[in-house]
Amino acid sequence: MRKFLLMMVVFLIGIACEEGEILDVEDGDTLDEDELLHNAQQIFGALPDVMPGSENDTPARVTLGERLFHETALSINDTQSCASCHSVTAGSAGVDNLQFSPGAEGQNGTRNSPTVLNAGFQFAQFWDGRSPHLQDQAKGPILNPVEMGMPDEQTVIDKIAAMADYPQLFAAAFPQSNPPITYDNLAEAIAAFERTLVSNARFDDYVNGDQAALSAEEKQGLKAFIDIGCASCHDSPIFGGNGFKKMGRYSMYANGTDYGRFEVTAVDSDKFVFKTSPLRNIALTHPYFHDGSANTLAAAVTQMASLQLGVTLTTDQLNAMLLFLDALSDKQLAQ
C-alpha cells in the first residue's frame, strides 16, 4: 500500500507537470529559464528605440510638439490640453486615471482615456482603431465637442498663429512648409513629441538577455501569462495593440453597451470588438477596459481570463501575473 501511495504521488505530480504553470507558480524548480527567455524573445521582444514614422522628427519639431501637447489654447475655453487627459509629467503614466475624462466644457467622454506612452507602436489608434496613426489621432480630440471642443481646423490655426512664439516655432519645425502653421503640421508636431514617449522597463533588460532583471516570481508570472493564453493577444513588444478582438470571447461581457468597432464598420460581427490593449505600464493606468469599469488590475486580469480564455485563475496564477505585469512599467515610473 505504501508503494501504491508513492506511485499516486508520482502520478499526481505528473498531472500537475502536464498543466505546467500551476506547479511552476507553486514551485519554481520546474521552470526552464532558458526556454522561457527564448519564448519571451520570440513572442514579445524588446521595445525598439524608434517609433514608426519618426524619420523626420527633428528636435525643433519635437520641441514644438511638446509645447502643443500642453497647450490649453487648443481647447474652446483655454482650459484643456492633450496633457489634461494624458499626463506625462513626472510620475504620470500618460493617463488621468479617471474612468472617463471630462472635456473642456465638463461633459464626459464615453471611453477610458488610454495612455499616450508607447502609443505610436500600435497598429491603429483609439479603442476602435478608427485612426491609422498618431498624427491622424491628434486631430480628433481638439475638434471633438465633448473633448477640447474647438469648432473647426481653421479656428485652431488662426488662434495658434496669433499667439507669440508659435509662428517662429512652426517655421523652425517645418522649414519646407508654406505656410508653416497648418492643422496637418500641428498634428504632426504633436505626433513627433508622442513618438519620443518610449518605455524602458525591467522587462526590456530581461528580454535583452539579463535573467537577473526579473525575479523568480515574476518569471512564474510571465510563464503563466504565456501558458494560460494571455500572450496570444497581448504579444509584440507592447503586449497588444496589434489587432482586434471581441470583448467577451467565451462569454458575453456583462457591461456590453458599447459596440466598439461596429461603430466604424457597421458590420454585425464587429459588435463588441475592440483593439487589444497594449499592457506597457498597465499597473499604473487604472481603471481598466474601454469603459474603465475595472478598478484594479487584479479585477481586470481575472475578468479577462474568464471572458477571453474561459479560464478561472488560481490565486497563485493571478498573483504571479500581477507581479510580472509590474515589470512592464517604465523604470522611471515604477514604484
Added chain:
Amino acid sequence: MRKFLLMMVVFLIGIACEEGEILDVEDGDTLDEDELLHNAQQIFGALPDVMPGSENDTPARVTLGERLFHETALSINDTQSCASCHSVTAGSAGVDNLQFSPGAEGQNGTRNSPTVLNAGFQFAQFWDGRSPHLQDQAKGPILNPVEMGMPDEQTVIDKIAAMADYPQLFAAAFPQSNPPITYDNLAEAIAAFERTLVSNARFDDYVNGDQAALSAEEKQGLKAFIDIGCASCHDSPIFGGNGFKKMGRYSMYANGTDYGRFEVTAVDSDKFVFKTSPLRNIALTHPYFHDGSANTLAAAVTQMASLQLGVTLTTDQLNAMLLFLDALSDKQLAQ
C-alpha cells in the same frame, strides 16, 4: 496489483481528459456539442451579409466594378486583369493557385496572391496590411511595375475613357461625380464588386445553430482548432484577417527572408510580422503562406502549429482539423 493497474488506467484517462482534444479526437463521446457551438458562436460567428463600406454600392456600381475587375486594358499590354491572379469564375476561389503570380510582362510578384473572396472583411489589405481597405488596395496592382504595370493614374483613366461603354457605365455608377471617370471611382467600383464576394459555407449554417451542418469528425476538428490555440489568432467570422502576428512565434521561420510589416513601419519588432490570414476557403487556396512555400494544407497546418504554438500535432488532430477546414469552403466551391 490488479487494483493498482486499474488505478493506473483511471489516472491515465484522467491525464488524457485534462488535455481535452486528444481524447476527443479519438473518442467523440466526450465532446459537449452545446458548449462547442456556444464557443464557436462567441469566437467566430456567422459571416455577415454586408461588407464594411458597402452603403453606396448600387447595382450600377457593382456592374461596372465586375467589368473593371475583368478588364485587361488595366494592364500595360492588355494581357492582365485583376481576375488574372484572383479568379472568381465558376469553381475558382479568388486565387490563381500559383506560388507567385506572373505580372503583365512576365515578372513574378514576391508574395502569394491572396483570395479576393471575403477580402473586404479584413481589417487591412495586403500581407503586410499596408492598405486600409479594398478601394485603396485596388489602386496598387494596376500601377505596380511587376504586376499590371500601368505608368500612372492619368494614363489608366485616359485609356478607360477612350473605350466604348465606360463613359456611360461610370456616369451611371457615379451620378454625383464630374467627371465620373477618375482613378478613385475606378478603384471604388472594383471595391464595390469585391464587396459582393461574400462566402456561404456549411460552417455558417452550423454557427447559426444547425448542429447537423457539421459531421462529428468536423466538430472534433473545430474543437481541436480552438483547444490547440489556432483560434487565438484565426478568429472572427473570417477566421483571421484582424491583426498582425510574427511568422515564427515559438521558433524562427526557416524561410524568413521577407521582413513583412517591417517594410511598412521600419520598426525592428515588425520584422517577419504579417497580417493573420483569414481561413475561409483555405482548402481551395493552396499554396500557403506569404511566400507560397507550403504546397498542401496539411503541411501548412502542421507548420503553423509548430511555429506559432510550439505544438506537434498528432495525426488524429491534424486530420480532424483538415476535415473541419473543408467546412469553411463556399458551398458553391466545395467539392
